Amino acid sequence: MSIKLYEDIADSLVKDGYIIIRNTFNSSLINSLTKFAQDEKNYKIAGISSTKNLHVDNSKRRDRTLWLDEDSGVQSEYLEFCNGLREYLNRSLYLGLTFYESHFAIYDKGDFYEKHLDSFRGEKNRIVTTVFYLNKDWDKEDGGELLIYDENDALIETVIPNENTLVVFLSDKFPHEVLPSMSKRHSIAGWFRVD
Numbered sequence: 001m002s003i004k005l006y007e008d009i010a011d012s013l014v015k016d017g018y019i020i021i022r023n024t025f026n027s028s029l030i031n032s033l034t035k036f037a038q039d040e041k042n043y044k045i046a047g048i049s050s051t052k053n054l055h056v057d058n059s060k061r062r063d064r065t066l067w068l069d070e071d072s073g074v075q076s077e078y079l080e081f082c083n084g085l086r087e088y089l090n091r092s093l094y095l096g097l098t099f100y101e102s103h104f105a106i107y108d109k110g111d112f113y114e115k116h117l118d119s120f121r122g123e124k125n126r127i128v129t130t131v132f133y134l135n136k137d138w139d140k141e142d143g144g145e146l147l148i149y150d151e152n153d154a155l156i157e158t159v160i161p162n163e164n165t166l167v168v169f170l171s172d173k174f175p176h177e178v179l180p181s182m183s184k185r186h187s188i189a190g191w192f193r194v195d
Helices: 005-015 028-035 075-093
Strands: 018-023 064-067 101-106 113-116 126-133 146-151 157-158 165-170 175-179 184-195
Touching: 005 018, 005 075, 005 157, 005 165, 018 184, 028 075, 028 165, 028 184, 075 101, 075 126, 075 184
Parallel strands: none
Antiparallel strands: 018 165, 064 101, 101 184, 113 175, 126 165, 126 184, 146 157, 146 175
16 A cells, blocks of 8 residues: 555644545455445444444444455455554554554445544553545435534534445544435545554
8 A cells, every 4th residue: 555645644644633535445345345344245334432342322323334454355355454553653653552452344325423532531551543435426316424513512514425435533532423314325444553
């Protein structure tokens, strides 16, 4: 993967705290990730918790997830990019990131995720968040936009979840939410951690 992409991400995290990158990867990787993501048999209803005891709360979150694993295939190719980014951020920004975790997410029609931070109050485990979209020909009418707010709760970005768009931001600085989706919506959410 391009070192220039890593540089752009690191520079933007320092300057703005976030970056939105369109046309991130080659079409072969996108097609393979999308095909894998669309096989729904192993997805589970997503939970919410700041502890190890996850619970389901459909009033706050209504998506299904499937955790990524090294598979010597498409998941590993995506994780290789993310682990390369982790190493680059550690070298250039001294973040001390120890590992990266991520999951595929499916939002069915009407599914949403209310406004939240990815780093729980009083904990410094998730440092940098990534969201990558796998939705071809997505229109504004399809809903499911990612809204990103600043620390004063002012809306700063509305991201339409178009295929091959990568969003990277500091986990404890930007409250964000997913608006109700009007079509089936696929993404990969991930976090660089310092556990």
